[in-house]
Amino acid sequence: MRSTKALPYFLLAPATVFLCVFFLYPFVLVAIDAFTKGGAVTLDNFRTMTSNWKFPETLRNTMLLAAIVVPIQLVMALSMATIVSKLSAGRSAILYIFAIPLGLSDLAAGLIWLTIFEQSGFLNSWLVSLGLIDKPIMFLGYQNKLVIFIAVVLAEVWRATAIMMVILVAGMGLIPKEYHEAAEVFGASPWKRFIKVTLPLLKPSLQTALILRVILAFEVFAVVAALAGTQFPVLMGETYHWQFTLQDRGVAAAFAMLILVISIAFTLLLLYLLRVPKEARL
Amino acid sequence: MAEIQIKGVAKRFGAFTALHQIDLTIADQEFMVLLGASGCGKTTLLRIVAGLETPSQGEVWIGGRRVDHLPPRKRGIAMVFQNYAVFPHLTVYENIAFGLRMQKQPQSEIDQRVRRTAEMMHIEQLLERYSGQLSGGQRQRVAVARALAMEPDVILMDEPLSNLDALLRLEMRAELKGVLADSKTTAIYVTHDQVEAMSLADRIAVMHQGRIVQAAPPVEVYRNPAARFVGSFIGNPPMNFLPAKKLGADQFIVAGSAIKGPNASGDIEFAIRPEDMAIGPGGIPATVRVVEPLGAHTLVTTDVDGKIFRAVLDSNIEASCGDILSLVPRADRIRWFDPQSTSAIQ
Numbered sequence: 001m002r003s004t005k006a007l008p009y010f011l012l013a014p015a016t017v018f019l020c021v022f023f024l025y026p027f028v029l030v031a032i033d034a035f036t037k038g039g040a041v042t043l044d045n046f047r048t049m050t051s052n053w054k055f056p057e058t059l060r061n062t063m064l065l066a067a068i069v070v071p072i073q074l075v076m077a078l079s080m081a082t083i084v085s086k087l088s089a090g091r092s093a094i095l096y097i098f099a100i101p102l103g104l105s106d107l108a109a110g111l112i113w114l115t116i117f118e119q120s121g122f123l124n125s126w127l128v129s130l131g132l133i134d135k136p137i138m139f140l141g142y143q144n145k146l147v148i149f150i151a152v153v154l155a156e157v158w159r160a161t162a163i164m165m166v167i168l169v170a171g172m173g174l175i176p177k178e179y180h181e182a183a184e185v186f187g188a189s190p191w192k193r194f195i196k197v198t199l200p201l202l203k204p205s206l207q208t209a210l211i212l213r214v215i216l217a218f219e220v221f222a223v224v225a226a227l228a229g230t231q232f233p234v235l236m237g238e239t240y241h242w243q244f245t246l247q248d249r250g251v252a253a254a255f256a257m258l259i260l261v262i263s264i265a266f267t268l269l270l271l272y273l274l275r276v277p278k279e280a281r282l
Numbered sequence: 283m284a285e286i287q288i289k290g291v292a293k294r295f296g297a298f299t300a301l302h303q304i305d306l307t308i309a310d311q312e313f314m315v316l317l318g319a320s321g322c323g324k325t326t327l328l329r330i331v332a333g334l335e336t337p338s339q340g341e342v343w344i345g346g347r348r349v350d351h352l353p354p355r356k357r358g359i360a361m362v363f364q365n366y367a368v369f370p371h372l373t374v375y376e377n378i379a380f381g382l383r384m385q386k387q388p389q390s391e392i393d394q395r396v397r398r399t400a401e402m403m404h405i406e407q408l409l410e411r412y413s414g415q416l417s418g419g420q421r422q423r424v425a426v427a428r429a430l431a432m433e434p435d436v437i438l439m440d441e442p443l444s445n446l447d448a449l450l451r452l453e454m455r456a457e458l459k460g461v462l463a464d465s466k467t468t469a470i471y472v473t474h475d476q477v478e479a480m481s482l483a484d485r486i487a488v489m490h491q492g493r494i495v496q497a498a499p500p501v502e503v504y505r506n507p508a509a510r511f512v513g514s515f516i517g518n519p520p521m522n523f524l525p526a527k528k529l530g531a532d533q534f535i536v537a538g539s540a541i542k543g544p545n546a547s548g549d550i551e552f553a554i555r556p557e558d559m560a561i562g563p564g565g566i567p568a569t570v571r572v573v574e575p576l577g578a579h580t581l582v583t584t585d586v587d588g589k590i591f592r593a594v595l596d597s598n599i600e601a602s603c604g605d606i607l608s609l610v611p612r613a614d615r616i617r618w619f620d621p622q623s624t625s626a627i628q
Contacts, residue, residue: 181334182367186432187355187384196380200371279412280371 033253045250049242049258058233065149065224065234066217069156073213074206076157077164082194084165085172095169098162106159110226113155114140117147117227140227148228155223160216164209171205172198174282201282207274214270215263235259284345284358284435284468285310286331291340293326293492300326301492304340308485313462313469314497317479318489319515324472325440327489331470332438333357345435355384360429362439366421368413374400374424375409381432395431402461403427419450426458430465437462439471443478455481476516480504488512507617510551510624519556519581519592524566526552526618537566537586541611544618544627551619556581557594558615565610568593570601582607 037044049055084094101109116122117139124136139147179201183193199206221236230237235255243252286308293301301323308314316324329335331342333354342350349357360381368377375396382392400406403423413421422442429437442458443451459482462469473479479486480500487497488511496508507513513521526534526541527549534543536552543550557579559565568584568591575581580597583590584607593609601607618627 176365176367178363178365178367179369181354182361182363182369183380184334185332185354185359185361186381186428188380189355192384197369203371276371277412279414281414282370 030253030256033249034257037250045248045254046258048248048251049254054233054238058235058238061232062218062220062235065152065156065220066214069153069160070210070213070217072153072157073161073164074210076161077168077209080161080165081168081172082198084169095166098165100162101159102162102166104159105222106220107222107226109155109159110223113151113158113223114226117151140231142231145231148232151227152220152224152232155227156217156220159223160213164213167205167209167212168202171202171208174205175201203274203276204281207270210274211267211270214266218259218262218266235262285343286314286436286468286470287341287343288327288331289341289343291327291330291337291342293323293330293335294338299492301330301337304494306487306494306497308468308470311466311468313459313471313482313484315471315473315479315483315486316489317473317476317483317486317516319474322489323492324474324489328438328440328470328472331436332359332361358435360432360434360437362425362429362437362442364441364444366413366425366445368416368421368424368428370413372412373409374405374411374413374416377413377424378409378428378431380428385432395433396427399427399431402430403457418446419454422446422454426461430461433465434467437465437467437469439469441473442471444473444475451478458482476518480516488515490515505615506626507553508626510553510619510626513553513617513619517555519594521553521555521617522591522593523619524552524586524589524591525621526550539564539566541616543616546618546620546627549621550627551621553617553619554611554615556592558612559593559595559609560612561595561599561607562610563608565608566591568607568609570603570605570607573601573603584609 034045035041035043080098084091084098087094104112114121118124119136119138121139123139124133127133128136138144140151175198179197180193183197188196219236220234221240224232224234224237225240230241233241235258239252239255239259242248242255286306288304288306288308291301291304292299304323304327306314316327318324326335330337330350331344333349333352337350340350341348344357344359354361368374369380372380378396378399379392382395387395396409397406400409403426405420405423405427408416408420408424413424416424422445425442443454446454455478471479471482483500485497486500486503488495488503490509490511496503496512498506498508503512504516507516507521510523514523524536526536526543528546529535529540532543532545533540534550534552535541541552543552566586568582568586570582570584571590572583573580574583575597578597579594580599580601582593582595582599582601584593585591591609593607595601619625620627
């Protein structure tokens with residue numbers, strides 16, 4: 001009996017040890033890097049980080065991007081999931097098609113959108129061949145910050161909406177059909193059914209999808225790097241910049257800690273906002 | 283006034299025909315039970331009346347209004363689901379209030395109706411609880427209260443008691459009957475449980491393979507089955523059937539003895555309920571196989587010409603395996619069926 005009880009822990013032990021060695025330990029090292037300078041405990045790295053002229057813009061860009069991309073993705077993922085859940089045939093084919101961008105690395109996704117927007121890209125050649133413009137436009141130039149922002153939003157939406165949708169489709173599949181039928185019989189229009197029954201019962205999946213997406217949104221890096229270079233600084237890009245260009249591990253670590261704190265804060269916020277009391281669970 | 287008329291309703295799922303041309307009228311305030319084995323189409327018919335399923339053809343009328351093209355919410359119905367479908371994210375109060383809120387009733391009216399129906403179903407102390415904190419029986423009560431609070435013209439129930447344990451089922455059955463009689467709504471109730479059907483119904487519609495075989499008051503269905511299926515499906519133990527060989531104008535040979543029957547052109551089938559026989563001289567010779575004392579009666583399973591033949595006899599009989607009993611059927615309880623069409627012969 002004793003051995004069967006211990007077995008699950010025994011089987012999980014290697015993975016736990018692995019995580020501790022290759023995640024927790026480096027994490028502690030990064031934290032030490034962030035809070036020390038020349039062996040002394042200090043907040044200097046954070047001061048350097050926040051006093052840099054690019055920092056306010058960096059923080060604002062990252063937040064703005066998350067604030068715009070995540071709601072768009074949420075609405076799109078919800079609509080798509082609702083439609084997909086209603087399909088009786090061809091459901092998996094459509095899921096696979098939607099999931100294609102998930103198979104790409106974010107850098108590849110950024111590069112795909114770069115080939116569309118750059119000066120010799122698809123968009124320009126189409127516009128020229130259609131006679132709408134005389135010569136290619138530099139969409140992603142430093143004068144066109146808004147276009148850069150829109151391009152990044154498009155690429156992010158294109159790349160990562162499917163992951164939310166897949167989670168929401170799975171969540172919707174868990175809601176018994178009878179609840180919708182009951183709502184229908186008791187007078188709820190399709191929209192009311194969505195608001196009063198689907199959304200509340202979907203809370204756990206919404207929570208998972210949003211936490212995942214929000215964390216990824218704060219870690220946005222390669223798509224921005226590919227499309228905007230240094231025109232549109234974001235937190236992760238600055239981390240990279242301080243680590244490899246400016247060779248200052250301490251400030252890079254401070255950035256990493258900041259991203260971590262923001263991610264944890266938003267995760268806790270989402271856990272709180274979308275909590276479901278135990279007795280009210282499905 | 284909410285009479286329900288089902289006119290020529292058929293439902294096909296691809297090549298499978300779930301319902302063939304159903305015609306049924308349910309009077310205002312009548313309690314109609316759709317009874318049949320699983321897969322007979324009773325739930326499909328109920329869902330068509332509810333609007334959760336669209337008929338392939340035919341019409342549904344409720345209270346003089348054609349409704350088959352309307353969504354469920356515009357039909358003036360309420361429904362009790364087999365798995366209750368009590369919303370887990372809402373309290374009992376909000377569950378009962380759900381339909382009223384959708385109708386945008388004033389808060390005072392909602393509160394009044396929720397409290398009244400909760401009291402009627404004896405769940406007034408549970409109003410602040412969630413579904414997850416309720417027992418099956420309590421959830422059942424919430425589902426019924428939610429339907430009654432709507433004060434609907436028609437209440438539809440899909441096997442509402444099938445998930446309850448036997449004792450609770452008995453209790454809820456009696457309670458449902460009382461509450462629904464008071465509410466003066468027209469009710470359609472789907473069940474596969476014949477005892478439930480008998481005890482609740484004003485009329486029972488017995489369904490078999492997508493057709494209504496008989497729609498009649500419970501005693502009528504029991505005493506005068508319109509078809510062989512009804513006799514074999516209703517009654518526990520079911521009706522006994524024996525071949526009847528034509529002898530003369532209205533004379534038939536059943537298990538070796540001559541019995542007067544109806545005017546028929548050829549061989550027919552003789553049928554008798556197990557409780558409509560007594561031991562006496564000149565009856566059907568039956569070889570006892572199993573004797574099961576049930577207290578009030580004794581169920582004797584016998585063999586007549588190689589066919590199973592059951593009799594419910596007085597519990598003081600002394601019979602044991604291998605004995606040959608002479609079972610005399612009550613003449614007025616004998617029924618006859620046409621072996622080809624399987625329908626009853628008057």
